[in-house]
Amino acid sequence: MDGPFEEIAEGDVTWRFEADFLRSRWTCIWGRGCLGIRAEPTPELKQGCCSVGAELDGPDEGARVSAYAAMLEPKRFEHHAQAATDGVFADERRLSTRVVDGACIFLNRPGFEGGEGCALHLAALDADEPPLEWKPSVCWQLPLKVEWEPGEQTNTEVATVRGWTRADWNEDGDEMHWCCTEGPEAYVGDRPVVESLGEELESIVGTTVYVELRRRLSPS
Known part of the structure; x- marks a missing residue:
């Protein structure tokens, strides 16, 4: 989506925001028609963008994800046994999560009694904490790219x-057969992205910049 950018300067950083996308009605449709990112459409797998492991932001994030993973209980984490045996990371660098049976190790598959979807996300909700504190940053930031x-x-x-x-x-x-930001299927939200992903945007840019961004882009 090409369009104008809104610029907001704060200190030594100038933030540039893709205005058209943030004004759009994009919304995550995982489990509600998401076709996934495989070579063929696979909505029945409910994998979304979890068919690949999550690339982590560095060693500190690897340590954080590892700590939260250790808190997951088998009833909430379908692949708890595999994690206990071989860990949750692809290798000793701990910079990406393992892929198990064709998707991220943290993804609970359809029919799992503890809940479908990201085990970290579900556990965060159980703890009444924001999922973005538990999940890898690339996971909670999507579809936002910085x-x-x-x-x-x-x-x-x-x-x-x-x-x-x-x-x-x-x-x-x-x-990829489909990318959720490049077709009309996911642009069915009831609010603009600047509002529906407000928590994520605020975490990325800080409260001051987010408040100004929302003032500029939210519908009057």
């Missing part, structure tokens, strides 16, 4: 916040 680059002045940065595209999946994107 790109950082140096600013024109020394020690400044420009952060662009936009909707993900197929190209952001790199080689995996070439094989």
Whole structure:
């Protein structure tokens, strides 16, 4: 989705927001017609974008996810046994989650008595805590993409916040049958993204910038 960008400067960071996407009625339709990111449409699998492991933001995030994973109980975590035996990460670097039977180890499959969907997400709700505190950042930020680059002045940065595209999946994107931001199916929300993903946006940019962003982009 190409369109104008709203710019908001705060300190040494200039935030650039893809206005058209944040004004759009995109909403996650996981379990409600989401076709998934495989080479063929597979809505019945209810995998969404969890068919691949989550790429973590670094060692600190790996340590955080590991700590929350250790708190998961078997009744809420379908692959608890596999995690206990071989861990939840793809390798010793702990920079991506394991794929088990064709999807992320944290994804509870359809029919699991403890609940379908992300085990970390479900456990966070059980604890009355925000899921974004438990989940890898790439998971709760999707479909928001944040790109950082140096600013024109020394020690400044420009952060662009936009909707993900197929190209952001790199080689995996070439094989995807469907990308939820690139077709009409997911643009069925009852609020603009700037409001429906308000908690996520505020966590990314901070309260001051988010309040100003919402003032500019929310319907009057």
